[in-house]
Amino acid sequence: MLDLGPHAIFIIWAYVGVIVGVVALIAYTVFDSRRVNAHLKALDARGIRRRSERNS
Amino acid sequence: MTGFLALIGRDLKLATRVGSDALTLVLFFVMVGVIVPFAIGPDSATLSRLAPGIIWIAAFLSMLLGLDRLFRADDEDGSLLLFRHAGLPLEMIVVAKVIAHWLLTALPLIVASPVLAILLAMDFPAWEKTVVSLLLGTPGLVALGTIGAAVTVSLKRGGLIAPVLIMPLSIPILIFGTGAIAEASPEGLSKAALLFLAAISLVTLVLAPFAAALALRLAED
Amino acid sequence: MTVDLAVKKPNWFSRLANPGQFLAWSKAWILPLSILTALLFAAGLYLALFDSPPDYQMGETVRIMYIHVPNAWLSQFVYAVMAAASIGTLVWRHPLADVAAKSAAPLGAVFTGLALFSGSLWGRPTWGTFWEWDGRMTSTLILFLIYLGIIALWRAFEDQGRAGRVIAVFTLVGALDIPVVKWSVDWWNTLHQPASISLMGSEHMPPSMLIPLLVMTLAFTALFVTLHIVRIRTEIFRRRAETLERQAAASLG
Numbered sequence: 001m002l003d004l005g006p007h008a009i010f011i012i013w014a015y016v017g018v019i020v021g022v023v024a025l026i027a028y029t030v031f032d033s034r035r036v037n038a039h040l041k042a043l044d045a046r047g048i049r050r051r052s053e054r055n056s
Numbered sequence: 057m058t059g060f061l062a063l064i065g066r067d068l069k070l071a072t073r074v075g076s077d078a079l080t081l082v083l084f085f086v087m088v089g090v091i092v093p094f095a096i097g098p099d100s101a102t103l104s105r106l107a108p109g110i111i112w113i114a115a116f117l118s119m120l121l122g123l124d125r126l127f128r129a130d131d132e133d134g135s136l137l138l139f140r141h142a143g144l145p146l147e148m149i150v151v152a153k154v155i156a157h158w159l160l161t162a163l164p165l166i167v168a169s170p171v172l173a174i175l176l177a178m179d180f181p182a183w184e185k186t187v188v189s190l191l192l193g194t195p196g197l198v199a200l201g202t203i204g205a206a207v208t209v210s211l212k213r214g215g216l217i218a219p220v221l222i223m224p225l226s227i228p229i230l231i232f233g234t235g236a237i238a239e240a241s242p243e244g245l246s247k248a249a250l251l252f253l254a255a256i257s258l259v260t261l262v263l264a265p266f267a268a269a270l271a272l273r274l275a276e277d
Numbered sequence: 278m279t280v281d282l283a284v285k286k287p288n289w290f291s292r293l294a295n296p297g298q299f300l301a302w303s304k305a306w307i308l309p310l311s312i313l314t315a316l317l318f319a320a321g322l323y324l325a326l327f328d329s330p331p332d333y334q335m336g337e338t339v340r341i342m343y344i345h346v347p348n349a350w351l352s353q354f355v356y357a358v359m360a361a362a363s364i365g366t367l368v369w370r371h372p373l374a375d376v377a378a379k380s381a382a383p384l385g386a387v388f389t390g391l392a393l394f395s396g397s398l399w400g401r402p403t404w405g406t407f408w409e410w411d412g413r414m415t416s417t418l419i420l421f422l423i424y425l426g427i428i429a430l431w432r433a434f435e436d437q438g439r440a441g442r443v444i445a446v447f448t449l450v451g452a453l454d455i456p457v458v459k460w461s462v463d464w465w466n467t468l469h470q471p472a473s474i475s476l477m478g479s480e481h482m483p484p485s486m487l488i489p490l491l492v493m494t495l496a497f498t499a500l501f502v503t504l505h506i507v508r509i510r511t512e513i514f515r516r517r518a519e520t521l522e523r524q525a526a527a528s529l530g
Contacts, residue, residue: 011340014395015326036511227462
């Protein structure tokens with residue numbers, strides 16, 4: 001394993017924290033996107049469509 | 057010109073009428089100075105060292121809390137709509153409001169500052185410097201504040217957002233305002249701080265009305 | 278007989294300005310950008326943790342630099358993106374500009390927060406405390422507060438269109454003021470702390486450190502671009518959904 005020196009704990013915590021933060025950011029972005037798309041699909045199922053799509 | 061002065065006069069009259077809270081801000085200012093010794097202890101040496109910062113924080117908080125009064129009353133009674141179509145440019149109207157607001161909030165603070173200076177064991181030369189720095193810094197603070205007030209004018213419960221928005225942006229004024237007084241800083245730096253403070257206030261006074269007027273127009277579209 | 282209402286030939290401007298067209302071309306970019314981001318991170322992390330030397334002054338803790346500096350860079354870059362979007366809203370009334378600004382704000386806040394977090398953990402072994410009021414960290418803290426204020430503004434408005442225009446003004450005011458804040462904080466710092474402690478020395482960085490730093494910075498920037506595009510798309514869809522809900526509610530009457 002790599003030797004991170006006497007202050008290894010700070011280095012580890014910094015990397016872990018940043019990685020967790022990035023992963024959480026990605027997860028939230030994906031979750032939000034899926035939620036909105038599900039909402040639009042639900043609206044479509046109810047027959048509510050945008051004007052440009054209604055005539056198709 | 058007469059419209060400009062009339063606007064200032066109107067704001068002053070409205071504020072000093074019965075039922076207005078114009079002087080509450082001064083009370084708040086003094087109270088901050090009163091409660092600080094309870095929090096940090098009555099030791100005169102400590103108090104006098106921290107006094108410039110405490111007075112500026114008290115002024116800062118009082119001015120920021122009073123920002124809501126700038127445009128909200130006008131928005132509620134429809135005057136804002138009249139201002140937008142008035143003969144006077146909206147930017148000039150904002151300047152008039154800045155002047156009126158400064159007279160109503162900053163000037164009373166400066167007049168009340170001797171009380172705080174005594175409570176916080178400030179000596180006379182330090183107090184003099186404090187008055188000068190407040191005189192130079194508060195106009196810039198009011199001008200910057202109008203931007204926050206204009207941005208939040210259309211929000212129903214936007215009262216506390218404006219101070220939150222303006223506080224980070226007004227940190228330079230706080231830094232140079234206290235830097236001009238601090239005993240720890242050598243004479244040259246104090247003078248430099250005063251000059252920077254004056255410059256920032258001046259530039260803010262010139263530019264902020266444009267930003268605030270723009271925000272007012274966009275908020276009401 | 279149908280009337281052809283489609284735009285004749287999508288030029289680069291309408292691809293950016295027309296929500297429908299933006300949605301069409303951006304979809305294809307998400308996967309490649311995600312893969313690029315992942316590859317850059319893989320390479321960057323390997324270089325940062327395994328293939329770069331320790332600093333002769335601060336030892337292994339210099340490795341925190343490889344995750345701190347990219348976030349600090351992003352905190353300013355994202356604000357620049359928001360400022361550019363604000364100009365787009367105010368000057369050209371660009372239809373997607375306020376969507377871009379709104380989508381960028383939370384991303385900027387998170388990256389700034391990560392910069393503060395990593396900077397704090399870098400400072401602890403280097404200076405002995407989790408926080409020092411030095412020029413750079415203080416300015417980053419103030420920038421973080423400005424981001425939070427802008428996010429609070431977006432949430433406070435009911436009319437998001439009005440919000441976009443007003444917030445654009447505020448963002449540009451911030452853009453003008455942030456350099457003044459930085460300068461005043463540096464002045465304040467020299468006043469109270471004559472010996473300025475810098476996390477990164479003024480000496481030039483050797484390539485063995487510069488390259489991992491650049492790779493990580495590129496990785497984080499690619500991450501931002503990818504997430505930003507996804508969030509813009511999400512916001513466009515969200516507004517469409519809200520409009521449809523309102524139409525549905527109105528037609529019930």
